[in-house]
Amino acid sequence: MTNIHPPAIPADGRSLYTLRVYYEDTDAGGIVYHANYLRYAERARTEALRAMGIPHAAMVEQFGLMFVVRRIEVDYQRAARLDDSLTVATESLEVGGASLVLRQEVGGPRGTCAVLTVGLACVRTSDTRPGRIPPRWRAVLSAFRDARTGHAFRDARTGHEIRVARSGHEIRDARTGHEIDLPASDGGH
Amino acid sequence: MTNIHPPAIPADGRSLYTLRVYYEDTDAGGIVYHANYLRYAERARTEALRAMGIPHAAMVEQFGLMFVVRRIEVDYQRAARLDDSLTVATESLEVGGASLVLRQEVGGPRGTCAVLTVGLACVRTSDTRPGRIPPRWRAVLSAFRDARTGHAFRDARTGHEIRVARSGHEIRDARTGHEIDLPASDGGH
Amino acid sequence: MTNIHPPAIPADGRSLYTLRVYYEDTDAGGIVYHANYLRYAERARTEALRAMGIPHAAMVEQFGLMFVVRRIEVDYQRAARLDDSLTVATESLEVGGASLVLRQEVGGPRGTCAVLTVGLACVRTSDTRPGRIPPRWRAVLSAFRDARTGHAFRDARTGHEIRVARSGHEIRDARTGHEIDLPASDGGH
Amino acid sequence: MTNIHPPAIPADGRSLYTLRVYYEDTDAGGIVYHANYLRYAERARTEALRAMGIPHAAMVEQFGLMFVVRRIEVDYQRAARLDDSLTVATESLEVGGASLVLRQEVGGPRGTCAVLTVGLACVRTSDTRPGRIPPRWRAVLSAFRDARTGHAFRDARTGHEIRVARSGHEIRDARTGHEIDLPASDGGH
Numbered sequence: 138m139t140n141i142h143p144p145a146i147p148a149d150g151r152s153l154y155t156l157r158v159y160y161e162d163t164d165a166g167g168i169v170y171h172a173n174y175l176r177y178a179e180r181a182r183t184e185a186l187r188a189m190g191i192p193h194a195a196m197v198e199q200f201g202l203m204f205v206v207r208r209i210e211v212d213y214q215r216a217a218r219l220d221d222s223l224t225v226a227t228e229s230l231e232v233g234g235a236s237l238v239l240r241q242e243v244g245g246p247r248g249t250c251a252v253l254t255v256g257l258a259c260v261r262t263s264d265t266r267p268g269r270i271p272p273r274w275r276a277v278l279s280a281f282r283d284a285r286t287g288h289a290f291r292d293a294r295t296g297h298e299i300r301v302a303r304s305g306h307e308i309r310d311a312r313t314g315h316e317i318d319l320p321a322s323d324g325g326h
Numbered sequence: 327m328t329n330i331h332p333p334a335i336p337a338d339g340r341s342l343y344t345l346r347v348y349y350e351d352t353d354a355g356g357i358v359y360h361a362n363y364l365r366y367a368e369r370a371r372t373e374a375l376r377a378m379g380i381p382h383a384a385m386v387e388q389f390g391l392m393f394v395v396r397r398i399e400v401d402y403q404r405a406a407r408l409d410d411s412l413t414v415a416t417e418s419l420e421v422g423g424a425s426l427v428l429r430q431e432v433g434g435p436r437g438t439c440a441v442l443t444v445g446l447a448c449v450r451t452s453d454t455r456p457g458r459i460p461p462r463w464r465a466v467l468s469a470f471r472d473a474r475t476g477h478a479f480r481d482a483r484t485g486h487e488i489r490v491a492r493s494g495h496e497i498r499d500a501r502t503g504h505e506i507d508l509p510a511s512d513g514g515h
Numbered sequence: 516m517t518n519i520h521p522p523a524i525p526a527d528g529r530s531l532y533t534l535r536v537y538y539e540d541t542d543a544g545g546i547v548y549h550a551n552y553l554r555y556a557e558r559a560r561t562e563a564l565r566a567m568g569i570p571h572a573a574m575v576e577q578f579g580l581m582f583v584v585r586r587i588e589v590d591y592q593r594a595a596r597l598d599d600s601l602t603v604a605t606e607s608l609e610v611g612g613a614s615l616v617l618r619q620e621v622g623g624p625r626g627t628c629a630v631l632t633v634g635l636a637c638v639r640t641s642d643t644r645p646g647r648i649p650p651r652w653r654a655v656l657s658a659f660r661d662a663r664t665g666h667a668f669r670d671a672r673t674g675h676e677i678r679v680a681r682s683g684h685e686i687r688d689a690r691t692g693h694e695i696d697l698p699a700s701d702g703g704h
Numbered sequence: 705m706t707n708i709h710p711p712a713i714p715a716d717g718r719s720l721y722t723l724r725v726y727y728e729d730t731d732a733g734g735i736v737y738h739a740n741y742l743r744y745a746e747r748a749r750t751e752a753l754r755a756m757g758i759p760h761a762a763m764v765e766q767f768g769l770m771f772v773v774r775r776i777e778v779d780y781q782r783a784a785r786l787d788d789s790l791t792v793a794t795e796s797l798e799v800g801g802a803s804l805v806l807r808q809e810v811g812g813p814r815g816t817c818a819v820l821t822v823g824l825a826c827v828r829t830s831d832t833r834p835g836r837i838p839p840r841w842r843a844v845l846s847a848f849r850d851a852r853t854g855h856a857f858r859d860a861r862t863g864h865e866i867r868v869a870r871s872g873h874e875i876r877d878a879r880t881g882h883e884i885d886l887p888a889s890d891g892g893h
Contacts, residue, residue: 159750161550161743163543165597170539171395172368175361176728183726194787206360211398216454219543220761265405348561350554350737354730354786361728365539372537383598408732409572549773550746553739584738587778594832643783 146277150284152185152227158219168216174251175209178241181225182255189277201261202268204237208256212292217245229282230299230306235259235267237278238306240290240299335466339473341374341416347408357405363440364398367430370414371444378466390450391457393426397445401481406434418471419488419495424448424456426467427495429479524655528662530563530605536597546594552629553587556619559603560633567655579639580646582615586634590670595623607660608677608684613637613645615656616684618668618677713844717851719752719794725786735783741818742776745808748792749822756844768828769835771804775823779859784812796849797866797873802826802834804845805873807857807866 147153156177164170186192186204196202217223223245231238241253261268270278282301289300296311308317336342345366353359375381375393385391406412412434420427430442450457459467471490478489485500497506525531534555542548564570564582574580595601601623609616619631639646648656660679667678674689686695714720723744731737753759753771763769784790790812798805808820828835837845849868856867863878875884 157747157751159743159747160542160544161548161746164538165541165543165545166392166394166538167543167545171398172361172364172539175364176726179361179728180724180726184724192787203355205355205402207402209360209398209400209402213394213396213398220759346558346562348554348558349731349733350557350739352732353727354732354734355727356732356734359728365537368539369535369537373535381598409570544770544772549776550739550742553742557739581733583733583780585780587738587776587780589776591772591774591776 146189146280146284150228150281152188154181154184154225156223158217158221163219168218171213174211174243177225177243178253178255181227181241185227189281191274197262200271201263202259203262204257205260207258210254212252215248215250217250221245228285229278230301232275232278232282234269335378335469335473339417339470341377343370343373343414345412347406347410352408357407360402363400363432366414366432367442367444370416370430374416378470380463386451389460390452391448392451393446394449396447399443401441404437404439406439410434417474418467419490421467421471424458524567524658524662528606528659530566532559532562532603534601536595536599541597546596549591552589552621555603555621556631556633559605559619563605567659569652575640578649579641580637581640582635583638585636588632590630593626593628595628599623606663607656608679610653610656610660612647713756713847713851717795717848719755721748721751721792723790725784725788730786735785738780741778741810744792744810745820745822748794748808752794756848758841764829767838768830769826770829771824772827773822774825777821779819782815782817784817788812795852796845797868799845799849801836
């Protein structure tokens with residue numbers, strides 16, 4: 138266990154994954170087809186987890202667990218084009234007993250293309266019922282989140298400030314600074 | 327213009343599109359790959375708009391306009407599998423001057439698989455700047471939305487009630503019935 | 516067994532499947548991405564087999580068998596575009612003990628887009644070793660092929676004539692009419 | 705011109721491209737969906753051409769030319785699975801005035817998965833009519849092919865030997881050593 142904890146976690150809590158846009162990714166509008174950002178985000182999540190010592194093969198074989206996507210929000214901000222080199226920055230907003238919320242930002246040569254908030258549930262492969270994240274992986278994921286603690290994002294659409302806290306992420310009104318009580322991402326998440 | 331207005335709009339404001347799940351749609355988990363629901367939703371939107379007399383070829387050729395996806399939220403509720411026959415029900419939540427919010431529910435043989443809220447922007451093909459939806463199409467889209475006015479959905483995740491109003495959709499707390507002031511989907515949407 | 520044999524087989528040995536081209540299918544060249552013809556062909560094969568009483572669910576559940584693609588040849592003749600309605604015509608060239616060769620032609624509003632020759636192997640799901648096609652399905656597939664017997668195609672690229680025979684397909688030189696002895700599609704096929 | 709010629713060409717005429725298999729690539733059979741090998745091959749071709757100083761952006765902008773796929777043959781030999789690391793080896797079999805034939809072999813941890821023969825045509829972007837490959841690029845592509853000259857492949861399916869010659873590729877009977885006169889891949893290719 139000693140070898141997987143500190144070295145595997147990016148110091149700033151951001152795991153980076155780079156990819157190239159090929160013809161397969163584009164559509165007749167000349168830009169990356171909107172659904173493909175979900176594919177990019179999944180590639181980046183997979184590599185982020187692998188780098189942190191949580192390859193899904195091990196999850197399945199050792200624990201009979203896997204992460205499944207429960208909820209995705211995507212804000213599309215700028216088109217990516219053929220041949221663009223894109224970087225996906227993956228960060229953790231929340232770590233629960235059987236869930237995980239990630240923020241993934243896809244950036245290209247002209248700025249941010251898309252920001253995804255991805256809610257994952259840890260489920261048992263046998264019956265897809267919720268399964269608790271094994272303690273040592275939860276420790277890794279929490280350390281990954283903590284590396285972002287106190288860090289704030291500005292939501293481009295609403296102007297709200299999103300801040301990562303140990304207890305989950307807080308959303309504050311940009312003008313008043315008051316916390317906004319959004320529908321909680323609770324256990325069913 | 328007389329022929330496109332009332333007949334093209336589904337009486338109950340729900341446009342239905344049916345599809346089959348093939349190998350191409352599934353992944354090694356044995357279920358439909360999560361990004362593919364966005365492809366299904368786009369097929370269904372295209373056919374819904376075509377049926378209402380708004381094929382995108384006409385948008386591009388007659389007006390130099392197209393709809394682009396600005397925001398997508400997906401709640402995944404139940405897996406779809408190989409050979410399943412799925413139906414996408416498309417409804418309108420909001421019609422703005424240059425924007426449109428749709429609710430798309432993908433149902434399968436065992437119940438609802440995914441619910442998508444899709445924010446579309448009408449943009450000029452020349453420079454992708456916002457462009458106003460032409461009046462007769464806006465009339466059609468408004469009639470489509472009005473066919474749903476007063477109808478309420480229950481959000482499976484939060485329990486909140488979402489009601490379609492002429493002025494946009496309202497979200498109310500399930501317990502108190504008070505309206506919830508969510509970050510608005512404003513002009514940038 | 517009585518109900519699946521003659522009625523399920525198209526009288527002229529051609530099973531037709533129609534589809535629409537959506538944004539997801541196109542690329543930045545404004546045309547259908549070349550790999551997507553393989554997806555179209557697979558949808559069409561699946562429906563052709565289902566219509567003939569050979570749904571793959573039944574193959575897997577009743578016999579522990581499935582068809583896998585062993586070889587594909589695609590001639591691309593004409594681009595398909597957004598919104599095009601395409602028809603895939605599926606015909607059988609050969610039926611072996613554990614294999615099947617299909618010809619699939621994808622046609623669009625401006626003519627033939629692509630012609631695929633698809634070699635399928637029947638394998639056991641347990642270990643993916645070759646498995647014999649069950650007799651009643653082989654009878655159906657042979658009847659489907661026989662409906663084409665004697666029919667000839669002209670290969671657009673080489674000019675050769677391809678004729679469906681009970682013993683497999685023959686390829687003849689367009690000028691001399693002599694049979695061409697191509698590398699056989701033998702057991703490994 | 706001095707900087708693009710010798711350094712950009714792999715000494716052994718094989719350009720290598722490595723990729724990882726993600727969920728998006730697999731199907732319900734637990735293996736890589738067969739059409740995805742065409743996507744992998746296209747990524748590898750793009751990078752091979754880019755490394756040789758022929759990025760398609762430059763083709764389009766400087767010469768109004770692009771390569772389109774005219775013909776593809778794929779032999780599927782072994783399944784690739786989730787998380788596999790695959791390498792695509794791209795080699796040139798033929799270089800014509802307005803065409804190119806590549807051999808692309810996709811190898812995985814358990815051996816060769818698929819071998820593709822890909823016929824590309826150089827066409828004008830304006831009207832998709834054949835366009836001659838510009839001389840300096842033809843020189844690069846010929847050098848790439850020549851690095852393979854004399855090299856022989858064994859066709860796994862037929863047992864035939866395929867040898868790269870300056871005048872194109874020759875196919876010889878495995879037993880007799882006699883050249884086989886296959887339908888030529890001529891100008892229309």
